[in-house]
Amino acid sequence: xxxxxxxxxxxxxxxxxxxxxxxxxxxxxxxxxxxxxxxxxxxxxxxxxxxxxxxxxxxxxxxxxxxxxxxxxxxxxxxxxxxxxxxxxxxxxxxxxxxxxxxxxxxxxxxxxxxxxxxxxxxxxxxxxxxxxxxxxxxxxxxxxxxxxxxxxxxxxxxxxxxxxxxxxxxxxxxxxxxxxxxxxxxxxxxxxxxxxxxxxxxxxxxxxxxxxxxxxxxxxxxxxxxxxxxxxxxxxxxxxxxxxxxxxxxxxxxxxxxxxxxxxxxxxxxxxxxxxxxxxxxxxxxxxxxxxxxxxxxxxxxxxxxxxxxxxxxxxxxxxxxxxxxxxxxxxxxxxxxxxxxx
Numbered sequence: 001x002x003x004x005x006x007x008x009x010x011x012x013x014x015x016x017x018x019x020x021x022x023x024x025x026x027x028x029x030x031x032x033x034x035x036x037x038x039x040x041x042x043x044x045x046x047x048x049x050x051x052x053x054x055x056x057x058x059x060x061x062x063x064x065x066x067x068x069x070x071x072x073x074x075x076x077x078x079x080x081x082x083x084x085x086x087x088x089x090x091x092x093x094x095x096x097x098x099x100x101x102x103x104x105x106x107x108x109x110x111x112x113x114x115x116x117x118x119x120x121x122x123x124x125x126x127x128x129x130x131x132x133x134x135x136x137x138x139x140x141x142x143x144x145x146x147x148x149x150x151x152x153x154x155x156x157x158x159x160x161x162x163x164x165x166x167x168x169x170x171x172x173x174x175x176x177x178x179x180x181x182x183x184x185x186x187x188x189x190x191x192x193x194x195x196x197x198x199x200x201x202x203x204x205x206x207x208x209x210x211x212x213x214x215x216x217x218x219x220x221x222x223x224x225x226x227x228x229x230x231x232x233x234x235x236x237x238x239x240x241x242x243x244x245x246x247x248x249x250x251x252x253x254x255x256x257x258x259x260x261x262x263x264x265x266x267x268x269x270x271x272x273x274x275x276x277x278x279x280x281x282x283x284x285x286x287x288x289x290x291x292x293x294x295x296x297x298x299x300x301x302x303x304x305x306x307x308x309x310x311x312x313x314x315x316x317x318x319x320x321x322x323x324x325x326x327x328x329x330x331x332x333x334x335x336x337x338x339x340x341x342x343x344x
C-alpha cells in the first residue's frame with residue numbers, strides 16, 4: 001500500500017532541492033468528495049497532500065497548460081514540473097511523449113500504484129450509501145474501501161461495487177513511465193477490458209442511432225470534455241471556430257475566412273458532428289482516464305465512444321495506447337500485415 005508519509009517526503013525533497021518548478025498532486029476538496037488538484041511550490045505545502053480513492057482527476061492535463069504558459073514567457077523557468085500519476089495518467093504522458101508535445105526532461109514523474117483497487121465513482125458510492133453524505137474514502141487493504149460518513153460512521157465497502165468504470169476495465173493499474181514509484185506494481189487481469197461497449201454493440205443500427213440521438217440531444221456544448229482531456233492540446237480546434245490561433249499578424253479577413261465546420265448552437269446534428277470528430281481525433285490516443293465522462297454536466301456516456309475506438313485499434317492493429325513512448329502513434333504506424341478489410 002502507498003505510504004503517504006514516504007510520498008510526502010519524496011515531494012518535499014525535490015521541492016527543497018529546487019529540482020522542479022512546482023509539484024502537482026491532490027488535496028482535500030472544499031467542493032465535494034473528489035480530491036482537488038493541488039499545486040505545491042513550497043515544502044510546507046506538501047503537508048496538505050492526500051492520496052486516497054477520491055484522487056480521480058488526471059493531472060496530466062496541466063502539462064498542456066504549462067507548455068503554453070512557457071511559450072508566452074520571454075525567460076521561462078525551464079525546470080521540470082513534478083506530477084503524481086496513476087497508471088492511466090502515465091499512459092497519457094506516454095502519448096504526449098510519442099507526439100513530441102513534451103520532452104521526458106520536462107516532467108518529474110512520481111507514480112502511485114492503485115494496487116488492484118482504483119478510484120471511487122461518486123455516483124455509485126452515493127447509491128451504495130443511499131444518499132448518506134460521505135466525508136472521506138480510504139484504501140482498506142486489497143479490494144476494499146473504508147468509507148467515513150459525514151456523521152462519523154465508518155463502513156467497509158468492496159471496492160468493486162463502487163469503482164469508476166475506467167478502473168473496472170483498467171489494463172494496468174501502476175505507472176508505466178515514472179522516475180519513482182510508490183506502492184506495489186501488481187499484475188492486473190481485467191478480464192474483458194471492453195465489456196462496457198458490449199451493450200452498445202448488441203444494439204441494432206436503428207437502436208444505436210436512437211440511443212446516441214437521445215444522448216447528444218442533451219449536449220449543451222460546454223466543451224468541458226475537451227477542456228479536461230490531456231489529448232486536446234491543439235491551439236486551434238477544428239470544431240470550434242472561436243478557438244483558433246491568432247497572432248499579431250492575423251488580419252480581419254483571415255479571421256472571417258476561417259472555415260466554419262459546425263454552428264455554435266447545440267443542435268443535435270451539430271452535436272453529432274462535434275462528438276464524432278473528437279472521437280476520431282482520439283483514436284489510438286485516448287487512455288480511458290474517463291475524465292470527459294466524469295465532468296460532463298448532462299451525463300453523456302462518452303466512454304462508450306472512446307472505448308469503441310480503443311477496441312478497434314486493439315483488434316485491427318493490436319495497438320495498446322500509451323504503453324511505450326518509443327513506438328510511433330497509431331495513425332503514423334503502417335505495417336504490411338495490417339488488416340485492410342475495414343477499407344470501404
